[in-house]
Amino acid sequence: MMLEFINTDYAYHTLSGETEAVKGLSFSIVRGQFVSVIGPSGCGKTTILSLAAGLIAPTGGEVKRAEERCGYMLQRDALFPWRTVEANIFLPLEIRGERGGEARARAVELAKKYGLGDFLKKKPGQLSGGMRQRAALIRTLAAGAELLLLDEPFSALDYQTRLEVCDDVQGIIKNERKTALLVTHDISEAIALSDKVIVLSARPAHVVAEHDIPFGDGSPKSRRNSPEFAAMFETLRGELGL
Amino acid sequence: MQGAAADTEKHMKKALNHSSGHEKFLRAVRRKKIAVWTIRCGILAVLLILWELCARFEIIDPFVTSSPSRVAATLCELYEGGNLFYHIGITLMETVAGFFAAVIAGYGIAVVLWLNDGARKVFEPYIVVLNALPKIALGPLIIIWMGTGYTAIIFMTVIVSVIVCIMNTLTGFLQVDGTMLTLMRALGANKAQILAKLVIPASLPQLMNTLKVAVGLAWIGSIMGEYIVSRAGLGYLIVYGGQVFKLDLVMTATIILCTLAGGMYALVALAERILTR
């Protein structure tokens, strides 16, 4: 088991009151799985990732995580514009205080493997949106993350780039045999990318339904072209109450 | 073979085409820049000539308004008396020392306040009040505390500019992108690392802004200080000139001041260009 939510609650406290973001949430992810969580905007998806990353502690229940590093990928790539792509990829290593050249060499290796070799000395501003998201993913992987937490990482991209980048990112994650938890409000993105889709209720978030996605050969393209896609889409849409 | 040659030729043509269009663009930009500078200098020249003529033909009273030729004469006089660079030196030293002290202290205090949310909350009203206070009100106190030498003036310069330095720097620190902060926290960075690797580099443009504002304030502080206490410096010349009705001296010192303040601003702007490249 890579990650497990057991009857988890989380509430934000502000002066204007208490906001229950997550209530009685239970689901789990096994190693190597690509799991998507879909739910309406504001239902508590980002909160779930913060809980998974350990940035916040649950106010009730439990979050269990394997003793391994996890990495975050956010809506915007959050590459530091004053650093080169290479220096951005080294950032997690710097923070961990890994001065050795070995981890860096591995990071550069990874970047080259996924086509960033020519961009290493460039600033993020000189890259396309798709390339930037790829660089952000490589930064996460180079940090040695086994569990990737993806917070609507494609939603800031235009439609064309979005299809390309989400296939690209999923391919890299699968190829590196990492575990991923993606939150999104985009139903077709969830079906195309995941081994399992979890549907959330409106706030406070709890699980409404879970679906394994067995069809296709695992690539997003085969999923989208599969005849079962439309039916699954309708099912999920119904469960979201749209 | 031939194909390759044709290819190369096409490439060259393309490069040539591109560069000629670009050349045109560059020439237009250059022409515009020259025009702007010509008009700028022209306005200054016209103003100086008008001033001189009006004074010559007594349309305005040159005793009260001085004139460019009288200013030039006063400059020579000061220079020959060996006083010109003495006064400039004093004021420049006070301003530059006060400027750096205020910027460094302001940055340091902003760092402390950023690191410590509690301290920031506690000191916020003090900073607001000190910012609103007209610093010249502290003049008498400063004289009593620090005497009438240049330390008093440097101190004045510092208190005039430091509060704005703190507030501007802190605003820059607090404006750092939330996504990037989340990323740093998710990577397990501590506060010192977040400061060094994210907040300080991300707020560099804001620091440059602060420096530009601080230059102006440092001049206000030093001249104001000289008005209150000094026995030397450009502010002293202005006050002294006013008291003995030597308005040539007042004008001359004011014009030197304009030049120095402009020059110092230009230096900061240059530093900005180099640092944020």
Ligand SMILES: Nc1ncnc2c1ncn2[C@@H]1O[C@H](COP(=O)(O)OP(=O)(O)O)[C@@H](O)[C@H]1O
């Ligand atoms: N820091 C916070 N303080 C108070 N309320 C918050 C905070 N962050 C999120 N919320 C509230 O919690 C709910 C869930 O937020 P979030 O997890 O960001 O939703 P989603 O990512 O699904 O859009 C929202 O109603 C939001 O207003």
Ligand SMILES: [Mg+2]
């Ligand atoms: Mg969100």
